[in-house]
Amino acid sequence: MSAVSRDAIRSAVMTLAEKLRAAREACAVGPVQPRAVLRATGKDAQDYLHRMSTQDLARLRPGESAYATFLSAKGHLVAEGHVLAREDGILLDLDPRAQPDAQVHLERLVIMDEVVFEDLSEALRVVPVLGPEAARRLTGRVPEAPRIAHERRGAPGADVLLPPHEAEALRAELLAEGAVALDEGELEALRILAAVPRFGADMDASRLPMEAGLTRAAISFSKGCYIGQEVVLRATARGHLQRGLVQLALPGGAGPGTKLTAGGQEVGVVTSAADTPEGRLGLGYLRRAHWKPGAVVDAGGQPATVRRVIVEEPDL
Structure with a gap:
């Protein structure tokens, strides 16, 4: 053997x-x-991605990486993933479900910059x-x-x-x-x-990065301007976000798409779930009033309990 x-x-x-x-x-x-892997080359590649991203990418040296998001003008997620600086260009490691939207988004604003994007996903x-x-x-x-x-x-x-x-x-x-x-x-x-959201399940083009708990991991508040910045700054003001991601202890059978209710009103939805050594757990979005560990909502006629609040609202 x-x-x-x-x-x-x-x-x-x-x-x-x-x-x-x-x-x-x-x-x-x-x-x-499989992953969606884009390579950006050209003398302006790193600077261009720095200006397109929520993260400070200007500081990256070859071999270094950073977690970042790329947003629409309305502040919604287009893609999220790791950006790796290399001697031969900048690599973007994204969820496959972000393509082809991510590449289209990045290429459409290239005007005077010397940068070219190559899709290496198949390779x-x-x-x-x-x-x-x-x-x-x-x-x-x-x-x-x-x-x-x-x-x-x-x-x-x-x-x-x-x-x-x-x-x-x-x-x-x-x-x-x-x-x-x-x-x-x-x-x-x-x-x-570990309460880590995944693109295509817990994050998509309808979500702001802050709602998914990406504020500290992916957003720099000290860098220059980027697409969607105005929305990010407004939405991170205290009390502005109305829905956010939480980790839930779920009843058996609850899974992605299960509606969450309280007092007969829909207050959220489960976005991903798995059986774990600690029972059936999931991630899902809830209204602000339920952002506290121990809060109980209804999931398909059975109780679901908030274990952890993932959404982030930092004081700026």
Whole structure:
């Protein structure tokens, strides 16, 4: 029996709690996934993206990355993801559901700037490597591959971008050395436990980034102007937001699209859900009056309890 087969069997017999613990405390590897990857090149690429984004991208040096959002003129999300500075250009690592809107949005305002966008989505896949041991396990491996360190999968780690066959090979190597295999459902449970929103589920073009709790992670209030800035500043004024994202303890059967009610009135909706070691949990939007841990609303005729408030309203 091969080492990969043995580790696959070991991962298969582990409980969900054991697998998620490995992701937080050791090393786990998710399935190879598609991403929307754009490369911006040209002498104005970094400056242009800095002016289009909510984040301070001007400070990035080659090898450094930042989490950012790109907004419409009305302040709604067009895309969110990591921006990685490279010697050969700037890479944008976005959720596939953000394409082609993200590229259209970025290209339509290029007038005098020297910047060109190239879609690398078909050429690259991501290997999610999670856990505090991720950096050590990746040392010396595929050193030229774009690598983005972050915690937006619910655990510390890195996403490694590689051509499809190389991505599968890297994943197999890590599993053979003892990393724990996670499937899509287990990654989803890890994400929801950590209350991290996902584009296409908990965030879309109808949402402001602040409603989804992205204020501290993705918005710089000290940089210059960007598209949607006026709306962001107005909406982050105390008391302006009316709906926001929360983490919920859900009854069995509740899932994306389940309406949340209180006193017979609709007050929100579930946007994502998963069975976890702590029970069925989900993320969803609620009206402001229910933004407090312990608040109880109705989800399909059964109680759902707010565990954590994700929406952010910083004092400016």
